[in-house]
Ligand SMILES: C[S@@+](CC[C@H](N)C(=O)[O-])C[C@H]1O[C@@H](n2cnc3c(N)ncnc32)[C@H](O)[C@@H]1O
């Protein structure tokens with residue numbers, strides 16, 4: 001974003017738009033999904049999937065971590081008890097058997113993503129056994145994307161070599177912030193050396209894509225301190241970066257409420273300065289900004305997908321993969337069949353009990369009608385490309401765009417008057433300043449969002 005544009009962000013704007021709102025990794029958002037027991041619906045979706053040719057993307061949730069980072073908003077389970085990891089892996093094995101049985105034929109896998117928690121909390125032997133279980137039930141395609149999330153503090157060379165040997169080429173490491181005071185405030189001591197060593201080891205083993213996660217808006221973080229983190233991380237030269245806005249949810253996470261003092265958080269103006277600094281820094285050293293919060297080297301597939309308009313967004317963030325069923329395995333994992341979403345039990349013990357009894361029983365779900373699918377695509381397009389080509393939607397969905405979204409239109413006109421979007425007869429185009437408020441600009445297209453329901457989400461700045 002050009003520097004002149006940065007000055008266009010006024011404190012009033014920040015105040016007006018800094019309100020709770022979804023990050024839209026799904027639409028409809030999870031709180032809208034029905035709660036219940038969805039065994040039959042889920043089995044039906046898998047059966048329908050078995051008749052399709054398209055490959056599958058498998059997401060596996062591995063929730064265990066050694067130590068609690070107090071800022072964390074993931075579904076994680078802190079434990080020193082190794083026995084529970086064995087019980088959990090047995091439950092995963094049963095779930096994989098169950099899914100594969102319903103899918104009938106040996107389905108092709110185009111992606112495996114191990115997310116967490118911390119997948120490398122499991123030892124290399126456990127990971128190897130588990131991946132072999134997957135490959136005994138599915139055919140991993142030759143060019144498939146195998147990726148895992150890892151915490152540099154617990155990831156050994158043995159982990160990296162084992163997963164590389166199993167075909168993994170992408171790895172995503174949590175760094176968050178390198179400043180000691182910030183680390184203390186989030187209970188995560190991780191020296192720069194630990195991050196450097198893990199990155200260097202991954203490179204020499206042969207990993208071709210290294211992603212680092214940073215978080216802005218953490219307690220005690222300042223614009224100045226974050227600049228030092230950026231300098232060091234820039235030298236690490238990862239292929240991709242995610243720079244997440246700290247989702248502070250004291251109403252949802254007891255640890256946020258107990259361990260993070262409101263007064264330690266950067267005020268919204270400081271937080272947005274930190275965010276802008278990240279944009280300035282990474283674009284100046286040659287990264288391409290992807291959507292709201294990701295960066296990639298120009299030759300990286302994400303940057304190329306942005307250029308070719310083939311970029312997509314799902315639970316795992318921005319992706320180049322599309323048109324495949326996403327099947328989630330493990331506690332709280334989400335499945336996305338395109339016209340329905342399902343989420344597994346979020347309680348670890350309940351999940352393990354049912355999976356061990358071979359019961360596939362998502363506890364939340366939603367079937368998307370045509371209107372949901374249209375709105376999902378509009379929101380995803382805004383999040384990925386920052387622009388909507390109106391005629392494209394009018395042709396494919398047989399609608400008159402401005403009439404169809406007549407409730408959203410006055411809001412969009414307001415954004416246009418503020419300089420956040422440019423509107424013309426065929427285009428809704430986010431301006432560089434508008435990019436900072438992408439979540440706000442997507443919200444008028446959400447037909448379920450009410451003032452009170454939006455309170456469940458983190459603030460947009
Ligand atoms: C599953 S964790 C990453 C792997 C590993 N557990 C680690 O911490 O290194 C995924 C990422 O989510 C991000 N994250 C977690 N809690 C967050 C929150 N409350 N707000 C914003 N980002 C968050 C962090 O950047 C974290 O690295």
Ligand code: SF4
Nearest residue numbers: 065068069072076117
């Ligand atoms: S940030 Fe990573 S290591 Fe820390 S608690 Fe969350 S999932 Fe675990």
